[in-house]
Amino acid sequence: MTKILIDDVEIDVPPDYSLLQACEAAGAEIPRFCYHERLSVAGNCRMCLVEVKGAPKPVASCAQQVKDQRPGPNGEPPVVLTKSALVKKAREGVMEFLLINHPLDCPICDQGGECDLQDQSVAYGRPGARFDENKRAVEEKQMGPLVKTVMTRCIQCTRCVRFVTEVAGVPEIGATGRGEDMEITTYLEKSLTSELSANVIDLCPVGALTSKPYAFNARPWELTKTESVDVMDGLGSAIRIDARGDEVLRVLPRVNEEINEEWISDKTRFAVDGLKRQRLDRPYVRRDGKLTAVSWDEALIATAQTLRAGPDRIGAMAGDLACVESMKATLDLMGALGVKNLDGRPTGAKLGGGPRQSWLFNSTLMGVEEADVLLLIGVNPRTEAAVFNARIRKMWLQGALRIGVIGPRADLRYPYEYLGAGPQSIAALSGDFLDALKAAKRPMIVLGEGALARADGAAVLRAAGRLAASVGIVKEGWNGWNVLHGAAARVGALDLGFVPGDGGLDAAGMVAAADDGKLDTLFLLGVDDAPLPGKGRTTVVYIGSHGDAGAHRADIILPGAAYAEKNATWVNTEGRVQHGRRAAYPKGDAREDWSILRALSAVAGKTLPYDSLPALRAKLIADHPTFGHMDYAPGAADSAGFDPATLGAEGSLGAEPFASAVAAFHLTNPIARASLTMAECARAAASTAHIAAE
Amino acid sequence: MSVRRLSPDQPASFTFRPDVLETAHWWCAKYPTERKQSAIIPLLWLVQKQEGWVSEPAIRALADMLEMPVIRVLEVATFYTMFHLAPVGKHHFQLCGTTPCVLRGADDLKKVCRKRIGEKFAVTADGLFSWEEVECLGACVNAPVVAIDDLYHEDLSPDDLEKVIDALARGEAITPGSARGRQTSAPDGGARTLTDPTLYDGSLATPLTLPNLPETAP
Numbered sequence: 001m002t003k004i005l006i007d008d009v010e011i012d013v014p015p016d017y018s019l020l021q022a023c024e025a026a027g028a029e030i031p032r033f034c035y036h037e038r039l040s041v042a043g044n045c046r047m048c049l050v051e052v053k054g055a056p057k058p059v060a061s062c063a064q065q066v067k068d069q070r071p072g073p074n075g076e077p078p079v080v081l082t083k084s085a086l087v088k089k090a091r092e093g094v095m096e097f098l099l100i101n102h103p104l105d106c107p108i109c110d111q112g113g114e115c116d117l118q119d120q121s122v123a124y125g126r127p128g129a130r131f132d133e134n135k136r137a138v139e140e141k142q143m144g145p146l147v148k149t150v151m152t153r154c155i156q157c158t159r160c161v162r163f164v165t166e167v168a169g170v171p172e173i174g175a176t177g178r179g180e181d182m183e184i185t186t187y188l189e190k191s192l193t194s195e196l197s198a199n200v201i202d203l204c205p206v207g208a209l210t211s212k213p214y215a216f217n218a219r220p221w222e223l224t225k226t227e228s229v230d231v232m233d234g235l236g237s238a239i240r241i242d243a244r245g246d247e248v249l250r251v252l253p254r255v256n257e258e259i260n261e262e263w264i265s266d267k268t269r270f271a272v273d274g275l276k277r278q279r280l281d282r283p284y285v286r287r288d289g290k291l292t293a294v295s296w297d298e299a300l301i302a303t304a305q306t307l308r309a310g311p312d313r314i315g316a317m318a319g320d321l322a323c324v325e326s327m328k329a330t331l332d333l334m335g336a337l338g339v340k341n342l343d344g345r346p347t348g349a350k351l352g353g354g355p356r357q358s359w360l361f362n363s364t365l366m367g368v369e370e371a372d373v374l375l376l377i378g379v380n381p382r383t384e385a386a387v388f389n390a391r392i393r394k395m396w397l398q399g400a401l402r403i404g405v406i407g408p409r410a411d412l413r414y415p416y417e418y419l420g421a422g423p424q425s426i427a428a429l430s431g432d433f434l435d436a437l438k439a440a441k442r443p444m445i446v447l448g449e450g451a452l453a454r455a456d457g458a459a460v461l462r463a464a465g466r467l468a469a470s471v472g473i474v475k476e477g478w479n480g481w482n483v484l485h486g487a488a489a490r491v492g493a494l495d496l497g498f499v500p501g502d503g504g505l506d507a508a509g510m511v512a513a514a515d516d517g518k519l520d521t522l523f524l525l526g527v528d529d530a531p532l533p534g535k536g537r538t539t540v541v542y543i544g545s546h547g548d549a550g551a552h553r554a555d556i557i558l559p560g561a562a563y564a565e566k567n568a569t570w571v572n573t574e575g576r577v578q579h580g581r582r583a584a585y586p587k588g589d590a591r592e593d594w595s596i597l598r599a600l601s602a603v604a605g606k607t608l609p610y611d612s613l614p615a616l617r618a619k620l621i622a623d624h625p626t627f628g629h630m631d632y633a634p635g636a637a638d639s640a641g642f643d644p645a646t647l648g649a650e651g652s653l654g655a656e657p658f659a660s661a662v663a664a665f666h667l668t669n670p671i672a673r674a675s676l677t678m679a680e681c682a683r684a685a686a687s688t689a690h691i692a693a694e
Numbered sequence: 695m696s697v698r699r700l701s702p703d704q705p706a707s708f709t710f711r712p713d714v715l716e717t718a719h720w721w722c723a724k725y726p727t728e729r730k731q732s733a734i735i736p737l738l739w740l741v742q743k744q745e746g747w748v749s750e751p752a753i754r755a756l757a758d759m760l761e762m763p764v765i766r767v768l769e770v771a772t773f774y775t776m777f778h779l780a781p782v783g784k785h786h787f788q789l790c791g792t793t794p795c796v797l798r799g800a801d802d803l804k805k806v807c808r809k810r811i812g813e814k815f816a817v818t819a820d821g822l823f824s825w826e827e828v829e830c831l832g833a834c835v836n837a838p839v840v841a842i843d844d845l846y847h848e849d850l851s852p853d854d855l856e857k858v859i860d861a862l863a864r865g866e867a868i869t870p871g872s873a874r875g876r877q878t879s880a881p882d883g884g885a886r887t888l889t890d891p892t893l894y895d896g897s898l899a900t901p902l903t904l905p906n907l908p909e910t911a912p
């Protein structure tokens with residue numbers, strides 16, 4: 001620790017702190033444009049100038065470290081001034097220079113109201129301009145369907161360049177030319193290919209990079225801001241949903257160090273226009289082969305009739321976006337009817353039952369920063385958990401992580417050791433990498449749905465578990481056994497025990513039974529991305545928000561709320577229980593899902609014992625105490641006695657290589673598939689993949 | 695300076711000539727393999743020597759060769775004005791337009807260029823000539839200066855420049871350096887100081903008498 005005097009406040013900070021960090025620690029505010037905590041230091045905007053006693057001129061505080069400051073003549077701590085006349089003048093000067101070439105087009109700029117340049121020029125600039133010449137103008141650049149550019153506004157902070165190079169791992173943005181003619185561009189104006197590309201919109205301190213889908217839609221002060229969680233993947237990233245009236249206009253990241261730092265994927269950010277399209281806004285019942293709009297009463301009565309079939313002839317599945325409350329209500333209703341055909345893993349991952357650790361990401365997402373060796377099995381984190389992939393990349397960049405892959409050989413944005421394509425390679429793993437895993441202090445094995453949702457999934461689980469046990473994956477204060485789920489609902493379903501009861505059918509079994517005419521009623525709680533029964537005798541009841549595969553097959557549709565339209569709970573892949581909050585109301589006649597089930601239970605004569613969300617949650621916590629522990633990832637807490645070698649089942653490992661559970665990143669769920677923006681991104685991604693393949 | 699863009703007309707591909715490739719490898723060998731991007735500037739220069747300019751396929755080829763992102767190569771190529779991003783004439787004139795040269799008549803040289811060659815960066819129909827204005831070439835003592843291809847031509851009068859152009863057009867060799875025959879940057883018309891030979895022929899030297907010197911035989 002080093003002592004330093006900042007505006008007469010003496011503080012003790014680590015010697016490798018920058019002056020800027022030290023000033024913040026001392027409570028002094030330092031304006032900045034180019035500096036960003038999570039990016040390398042560029043030191044090119046000069047907004048952060050401070051006065052250091054003994055230095056001949058103001059110094060850029062972001063680029064100097066505390067340990068490099070000279071002490072006073074008698075060894076007194078170095079003195080930094082942030083409020084002196086010199087600093088004030090320096091800031092005014094920098095502001096004036098920045099504004100020389102910055103257009104004064106705030107009234108037509110989307111950044112207006114949330115612009116660093118606006119705010120800081122008010123706070124630190126001088127009134128009025130002295131510059132009489134023409135300002136420069138920069139030609140527009142293309143960066144793809146998400147990022148809109150108005151390059152005349154760029155102040156060359158290079159945050160965007162550093163972000164795509166360092167965090168996203170796709171060095172696609174650069175600064176060409178120099179001096180006044182420096183321009184930010186992609187090579188030949190190609191689209192950005194990163195799944196995280198739109199974070200440059202947040203990073204850009206001015207209105208040079210703004211959101212294309214949201215262009216000219218609203219001003220920040222018109223929006224109602226709701227803090228919520230994301231459901232586009234299994235991470236549960238912290239987001240803020242901005243809505244005007246009843247329309248969700250955009251999604252922005254919130255900082256959550258433990259999950260998403262401050263990034264979100266492009267899908268999280270831009271799939272929201274899917275909330276406006278393909279919506280199920282009233283109940284439907286199929287009559288004479290055609291879906292006909294009906295009233296809620298009719299729909300509920302029709303549904304209740306289907307529940308008269310014997311419990312063996314009823315089944316229920318929960319899909320990828322289902323919230324815990326709706327799954328709990330479904331389970332309670334099915335339980336009251338005695339139904340055992342239940343499955344919350346419609347794609348057939350061979351998980352569930354057994355210890356909770358077996359399906360969690362036990363190292364925690366942040367744990368990868370402590371890990372030294374990482375083995376990815378049947379998972380492509382870039383498409384299945386893009387934000388987490390950036391964290392893996394961060395650790396790889398620091399040289400702290402050795403990465404091996406068994407499964408699809410994809411471009412992960414960092415190099416890795418390729419150890420095999422299919423299940424055989426797990427059992428056959430040997431040599432250097434195995435030794436490294438064994439020797440590692442913090443080994444990590446990550447399984448994806450691609451490894452588990454297959455016929456030999458249970459055997460794969462056993463093989464991976466054996467491997468894990470043999471390398472000592474569970475240690476004091478560490479559990480390196482991880483499952484990376486791609487679906488927001490999955491861990492919640494497994495925690496609730498949404499798996500077949502004794503003698504019950506699993507998802508594949510239910511579909512087969514339905515096709516054989518052995519099932520009369522099948523409840524689909526937002527199941528779209530899984531095999532569905534063909535048209536037949538089975539009455540399919542679909543509860544969900546979007547007209548997608550499930551609703552297409554359904555005979556009765558009960559319209560529910562999408563994630564932004566309900567107060568609901570999701571559990572992320574780490575087992576972190578989080579509340580999402582309502583930012584808008586469900587569309588048309590749609591209702592919150594749990595209340596549909598509650599109403600149905602009353603019509604069916606099996607009234608559920610709760611009639612409000614708090615009552616439902618109280619019951620939920622009473623039945624499953626893990627749900628009472630909010631925003632908490634158990635990590636290694638309860639891992640003593642957890643033996644991965646006993647997971648899954650003995651069986652023969654197939655020869656078929658693992659495939660990632662996510663084929664097209666932009667189209668993984670009904671909301672994303674309804675989104676025009678995502679469709680455009682998917683097209684762009686397909687065409688770049690096509691070019692790359694040639 | 696102005697905004698620099700890649701030429702709209704690009705060749706289909708680029709490959710190094712075998713002998714140039716050898717030189718390229720020689721440059722690459724100077725840097726550790728994991729830092730081979732360091733060779734980017736010499737390699738861009740080799741490209742320009744071979745083709746006369748730096749084309750987009752060449753930028754991509756270098757990115758592949760040095761395993762660096764292609765945008766980084768573009769950054770370097772656009773940063774340095776010495777890399778031509780569009781074809782230039784067989785003889786490219788870089789005419790200095792900074793103050794000392796302007797004071798010594800660079801504007802008249804510009805007129806000559808306009809008259810004989812055309813607008814900046816335009817290539818003559820025979821493909822022989824093109825010109826551009828650059829900032830100080832660092833030879834202000836011999837202003838005005840025009841760098842033709844790799845060599846400086848100094849103390850140019852408009853007539854001198856025309857003669858140079860004529861010679862080049864006839865395919866003759868031209869002599870770089872001062873057009874007025876100055877020796878490097880020595881004063882015009884020969885030395886003005888230290889001209890008295892007695893200063894260095896020893897005639898002004900007074901014989902020393904040192905005490906206790908042994909008598910030399912006469």
Ligand code: SF4
Nearest residue numbers: 154155157158160204
């Ligand atoms: S575009 Fe924005 S983030 Fe990128 S350099 Fe310009 S001002 Fe900075």
Ligand code: FES
Nearest residue numbers: 043045046048062
């Ligand atoms: S913040 Fe320090 S120079 Fe930009």
Ligand code: FES
Nearest residue numbers: 790795831833834
């Ligand atoms: S001004 Fe022309 S060479 Fe310096």
